[in-house]
Amino acid sequence: MTKALAIQAKGISKTFHISEDSHNTVKHRLFNLFNPPRSKKVEAIKTMDFDVYKGECVGLLGRNGCGKSTLIRLLAGVFPSDTGQINIYGNTLLMNLGVGMSHQLTARENIYVSASVLGLKIKEIDSIFDQIVEFAELREFIDTKIKYFSSGMVARLGFSIAVNAGADIMFLDEIFAVGDMKFQEKAVKVFESSWIEGKTVILVSHTMEVIRKYCSRTAFMKNGSLVFFGDTEEAIQMYVEDNH
Amino acid sequence: MIVGILTDWFRRSNKSERLWLLAKIEFKLRYYENKLGLLWALIKPLMDIAIYYVVFQVIMKQNIPAFASYLFIGLILWNFFIESTGGTIQILHSKKYLYEYSNMNKLEIYVSTLLSNSIGFFFNFVMFLLFFNFLEKGDAHTTIQTIWILPLFINIYILSLAISLILSNIYIIAKDITQVWTVFTSFLFFLSPIFYKLDTFKESLPNFDYLNPLAGIIINARKVTMEGTHPDPKLFVFDFAYAIIFLMIGLFLLNKLGSKAAEKL
Numbered sequence: 001m002t003k004a005l006a007i008q009a010k011g012i013s014k015t016f017h018i019s020e021d022s023h024n025t026v027k028h029r030l031f032n033l034f035n036p037p038r039s040k041k042v043e044a045i046k047t048m049d050f051d052v053y054k055g056e057c058v059g060l061l062g063r064n065g066c067g068k069s070t071l072i073r074l075l076a077g078v079f080p081s082d083t084g085q086i087n088i089y090g091n092t093l094l095m096n097l098g099v100g101m102s103h104q105l106t107a108r109e110n111i112y113v114s115a116s117v118l119g120l121k122i123k124e125i126d127s128i129f130d131q132i133v134e135f136a137e138l139r140e141f142i143d144t145k146i147k148y149f150s151s152g153m154v155a156r157l158g159f160s161i162a163v164n165a166g167a168d169i170m171f172l173d174e175i176f177a178v179g180d181m182k183f184q185e186k187a188v189k190v191f192e193s194s195w196i197e198g199k200t201v202i203l204v205s206h207t208m209e210v211i212r213k214y215c216s217r218t219a220f221m222k223n224g225s226l227v228f229f230g231d232t233e234e235a236i237q238m239y240v241e242d243n244h
Numbered sequence: 245m246i247v248g249i250l251t252d253w254f255r256r257s258n259k260s261e262r263l264w265l266l267a268k269i270e271f272k273l274r275y276y277e278n279k280l281g282l283l284w285a286l287i288k289p290l291m292d293i294a295i296y297y298v299v300f301q302v303i304m305k306q307n308i309p310a311f312a313s314y315l316f317i318g319l320i321l322w323n324f325f326i327e328s329t330g331g332t333i334q335i336l337h338s339k340k341y342l343y344e345y346s347n348m349n350k351l352e353i354y355v356s357t358l359l360s361n362s363i364g365f366f367f368n369f370v371m372f373l374l375f376f377n378f379l380e381k382g383d384a385h386t387t388i389q390t391i392w393i394l395p396l397f398i399n400i401y402i403l404s405l406a407i408s409l410i411l412s413n414i415y416i417i418a419k420d421i422t423q424v425w426t427v428f429t430s431f432l433f434f435l436s437p438i439f440y441k442l443d444t445f446k447e448s449l450p451n452f453d454y455l456n457p458l459a460g461i462i463i464n465a466r467k468v469t470m471e472g473t474h475p476d477p478k479l480f481v482f483d484f485a486y487a488i489i490f491l492m493i494g495l496f497l498l499n500k501l502g503s504k505a506a507e508k509l
Contacts, residue, residue: 016507073506077347080503092347100341109269116262117348167346 003053004089006169006200007075011084014045014070044070047083048226050219052169054089057201059215059232061239067224068204069096072171075202090168090200091119095158095175103147107138107157110146114158115165128164135186136160156183163190166199173204208236259352266342266356271363285364286371289319296439306441310384310470313376317469318438318462320368321400325458328361328404330429333411333422336505344506350498354412358405362397369393376470387472393465396475400461402487409494413501416508437462453479457486 019039044067052058052075062068073079074086076094100117101110111132115125133139136156146154159175176187191214205211211218211232218235220228222242228235275282293315301311308314332354339353377385414421435452436459437445446453453459460483464475 076345078344078506088347094345100343100345102341104273105269112265113269113342116258116265117342117346119258121258122261122265 005051005087006054006056006089007052008087008089009051009075009081009084010049010086011047012045012049012074012081012086013043013047013083014067014074014079015082016042016044018042043224045074045081046223046225049084050226050229052200052202054200055198056216057203057214059211059218059235060202060204060221061206061211061218061235062221063239063242066221068221069173071221072173072202072204076169076171088169092169092171093118093162093165093167094171094173095162096173101146101154101158104145106145107133107136107142107149110157111161114161118161118165118167120165125165132157132160132164135163135190137183152180152183159183159187163187169200169202171202171204174206176205176207176210208240211236263352263356263359266352267359267363270357270360274360275364282364282367285367289316289323289368292319300439306444308441310376310380310382313372313380313382313470314466315439316372316375317465318436320365320372321462321465322433322436322438322458323368324361324365325400325404325407326429327364328358328401329407329411330422330425331361332357332408333415333425335408335412336416336502337509340506340509350502350505351409351495354405354408358401358408361404362401365397372469384470384472386469389468389472389474392468392475395480396461396465396468399480399483399487400458402491403457403461403483406487406490406494409498409502410490413494413497413505416501416505432456432458435459442466454482457483 017039018041019037060068060072070079072094074081075088076092077086077088078094101114105113111129112122112125115128115132116122120128133142136153136159138153138157141149141153146157149157162170176184176191201214203211203215215232217230218232219226220235220238220242228238275285278284280287293312296315296319297312300306301308335353335357336350339357342348342353343350373386373390411421411425435449435456437453442463445459453463460476460479464479464483467473467475
C-alpha cells in the first residue's frame with residue numbers, strides 16, 4: 001500500500017538577495033542616487049527533493065544558520081520557493097514561540113482569530129476555548145490586550161492555541177523553549193500525550209533525546225544542503241560529528 | 245478563477261466564518277478604539293459636507309438642488325474608496341501575523357478588511373437616506389430604483405479590492421507607493437464629480453466619466469438614489485469592466501509579489 005503524501009518537494013531552492021545599505025547619511029544618499037546599494041546573494045537552501053508522508057513525525061537537524069528555519073518556511077507555504085515545486089496537502093502551522101498574534105487584540109480575540117486561521121469553525125473554537133485558556137494559565141487576563149502581556153504570557157498563549165487547535169501539518173521549531181520551567185514540563189507532557197497522533201509533524205530541535213524519542217525519520221542539513229534523510233540514529237550521528 | 249475561489253470559500257464554510265470574524269474585529273479596531281466610536285464614521289462625511297456646502301453653494305452659488313444630499317452620497321462612496329485603497333496599502337505588513345505562521349490565502353485578508361469598511365458604508369448610507377428624505381428640503385424622495393445601489397456598491401467594492409491589491413503588492417517592492425497614491429488621489433478627488441454640477445463637469449471634461457470609473461459610479465449612484473431613475477447602462481457596464489480588469493491585475497500581482505510578502509516585509 002502506498003502512503004499518502006503530506007508534503008512533496010521537488011527541486012526546491014531558495015536564495016536571498018540581501019542589500020548592504022552603506023548610504024547611512026542623507027548627504028551620502030543624495031550623492032549616490034544612481035548608485036544603488038550593493039546586494040549579496042545568500043544561498044539558504046540548495047536544490048533538494050524529498051517527500052513527507054501523512055502521520056509521520058520527521059526530525060530536522062543541523063547547526064545554526066544551516067537553513068532549517070528557511071526550509072520549514074518553504075514547506076509551510078510561508079516563503080515561495082525560487083525553483084521547483086512544493087505540494088502541501090492540508091493546512092499548515094508553523095510554530096516556534098507560539099503562533100502569529102496581533103498585539104492590538106485581546107487574548108480572547110487572538111484565540112478566535114488564530115484558531116480560525118488554523119482551520120477551525122467558530123463552534124469548534126467555542127468547545128476548546130476553556131481548554132486553551134486553562135492551559136495558558138491566563139483566565140484573569142482573557143479580555144486584556146496582549147500588548148500588556150509579558151513575553152512569557154504571549155508565548156504561553158500562542159503555544160496553548162497551537163496545542164489545542166493544531167493543524168494537518170505542524171512545523172515545530174524548538175517549541176520546548178517556551179515559558180518557565182513549570183510550563184515547559186507541561187509542554188513536554190502534552191507532546192507525550194496523543195497530541196501529535198495522526199498529525200504530520202516536522203520537528204526542529206537541538207535536543208537529541210526529543211528527536212530520538214519521537215521521530216521515525218530525520219533529515220540532517222549542512223550549509224543549505226540536505227545531506228541525509230532517513231534513519232534517525234544515523235542523522236543524529238552525523239549531527240554530533242558535525243559539532244565536533 | 246474568481247468563481248473558483250469564491251466557491252471554494254463557501255464550500256469550506258470555515259472560510260466564510262473566518263472572513264466575517266476578521267471583518268468584525270477590524271471594524272471594532274477601527275471604530276470602538278476611539279472615544280467617538282461609530283459616531284466618527286458619520287461625523288467625518290458630515291463635516292466634509294459642511295465645508296463643501298459653504299464653498300460651493302454659499303460662496304460659489306452653484307445652485308444644485310438638494311446639494312447637501314448630492315454631496316453626501318458622493319462623499320460616502322469616495323470615502324469608502326479611499327479607506328479601502330489608501331488605508332490598505334500597508335495591509336500585508338500590518339496583518340503579517342495572519343500569514344507568517346500558516347498557509348492562509350492572503351486574499352481573505354483583503355476581502356475581510358473591505359467587508360469591515362462596507363459595514364461603515366451601509367451605516368452611512370442609511371444616514372443618507374434619512375437625511376435625503378426627512379431633513380433636506382425638496383420634492384424628490386427615495387424610490388424603488390434605490391435598490392440599484394447594491395450592484396453599484398458591488399462595483400465599487402471590486403474596484404477598491406482591485407486597487408488595494410495592486411497598491412499593497414507594489415508596496416512590497418516600492419514603499420514610495422504610499423506618497424504617490426496620496427498625490428494621485430488628491431488629483432482624482434478633483435477629477436470626480438463630487439461637488440461640481442454634473443453639466444459643468446461633463447462640459448469641461450467631455451467623456452471623462454468613461455475614463456474615471458469612480459465618476460461613473462458616483463453619477464449612477466445619484467441617478468438611482470436621488471433622481472429615481474435607473475443607472476446609465478453604458479456607464480454601468482464600463483465601470484464593471486474597469487473593476488474586473490483591475491482585479492485581474494491585482495490578483496496577478498498578489499500571486500507574483502504577494503507570495504514574497506513574508507520575507508520582504
